[in-house]
Amino acid sequence: xxxxxxxxxxxxxxxxxxxxxxxxxxxxxxxxxxxxxxxxxxxxxxxxxxxxxxxxxxxxxxxxxxxxxxxxxxxxxxxxxxxxxxxxxxxxxxxxxxxxxxxxxxxxxxxxxxxxxxxxxxxxxxxxxxxxxxxxxxxxxxxxxxxxxxxxxxxxxxxxxxxxxxxxxxxxxxxxxx
Ligand SMILES: [Zn+2]
Numbered sequence: 001x002x003x004x005x006x007x008x009x010x011x012x013x014x015x016x017x018x019x020x021x022x023x024x025x026x027x028x029x030x031x032x033x034x035x036x037x038x039x040x041x042x043x044x045x046x047x048x049x050x051x052x053x054x055x056x057x058x059x060x061x062x063x064x065x066x067x068x069x070x071x072x073x074x075x076x077x078x079x080x081x082x083x084x085x086x087x088x089x090x091x092x093x094x095x096x097x098x099x100x101x102x103x104x105x106x107x108x109x110x111x112x113x114x115x116x117x118x119x120x121x122x123x124x125x126x127x128x129x130x131x132x133x134x135x136x137x138x139x140x141x142x143x144x145x146x147x148x149x150x151x152x153x154x155x156x157x158x159x160x161x162x163x164x165x166x167x168x169x170x171x172x173x174x175x176x177x178x
Contacts, residue, residue, distance in 0.1 A: 002142070003041045006079040014083055014112050021115075022046050025081070028134045033177040035135065040142055042079070076106075079141055084109045098164055099133055101140035108137040114164060121166025123174060132176035135159050139178065 008025060010018040022044060028034055029042040036042075086096040089109050093100035099111040110133060118129030139160050147158050150168035157163065157172040 001039050001041050002077075003043065004077045004079055004141075005043050005045050005075070006081055007045045008081045008083075010083045014085070016083060016112065016115075021083070023048060024130055025134055028131050029138070031177075035138060035142065035178055038178055042138065045078075078106065079138070080105075080107045081137075082107060082109050083112045083115065085112055098162075099137050101137045103140055103143070106141055108141060110137065119164050119166070121169065122163045123166070123169050124163065124176065128174070128176050129163075132159060132163055135176065135178060136163070144178075 006025070006029075008018065008022055010016050010021055026044050026048055029044075030036060084092075089098070089100055089111055090096045092102070092109060097111070097114075099114065100109050101107070102109070115130060115133065118124050118126055122129055122132070124132060136159055144160050146160055146162060150161070150171040151158060153171055155172055156175040157168060159176060159178045161168050161172070163169070163176075
């Protein structure tokens with residue numbers, strides 16, 4: 001099992017609530033269908049929102065952030081997740097309209113516009129799209145690339161397919177998990 005820690009930065013000026021974002025990341029990255037099922041573990045350095053803690057206080061040992069262990073923020077296995085506007089993504093990654101991953105410095109830039117409102121061509125619901133976005137960008141950080149071709153007709157969509165652009169949606173069936 002390869003272990004990473006991560007932190008999420010949501011700049012105030014974006015006007016997004018960070019607590020549900022932290023919850024969504026924790027929920028997605030601890031799901032057995034996620035990269036976790038492929039021997040990758042991701043531990044949030046941020047506590048889950050207190051409402052979650054209160055609800056699950058009897059099982060506090062199960063809360064991912066309680067198991068931080070030896071992973072230190074700023075270590076080479078730490079991932080920074082930054083919510084960003086198109087203009088910042090353009091300056092950093094050279095394109096707009098998408099999220100991007102700086103695999104060298106292990107930084108994921110989540111496109112705040114897509115996070116709020118998934119592109120229609122993706123064919124995904126809001127929650128499905130957010131799950132996809134998290135797993136796709138984290139996928140880049142752990143060394144996964146876009147597939148060269150769509151899968152065979154009727155097979156499950158690869159999470160590393162650029163679903164934001166609606167690629168392969170007419171060929172492959174909807175899927176947001178690796
Ligand atoms: Zn990508």
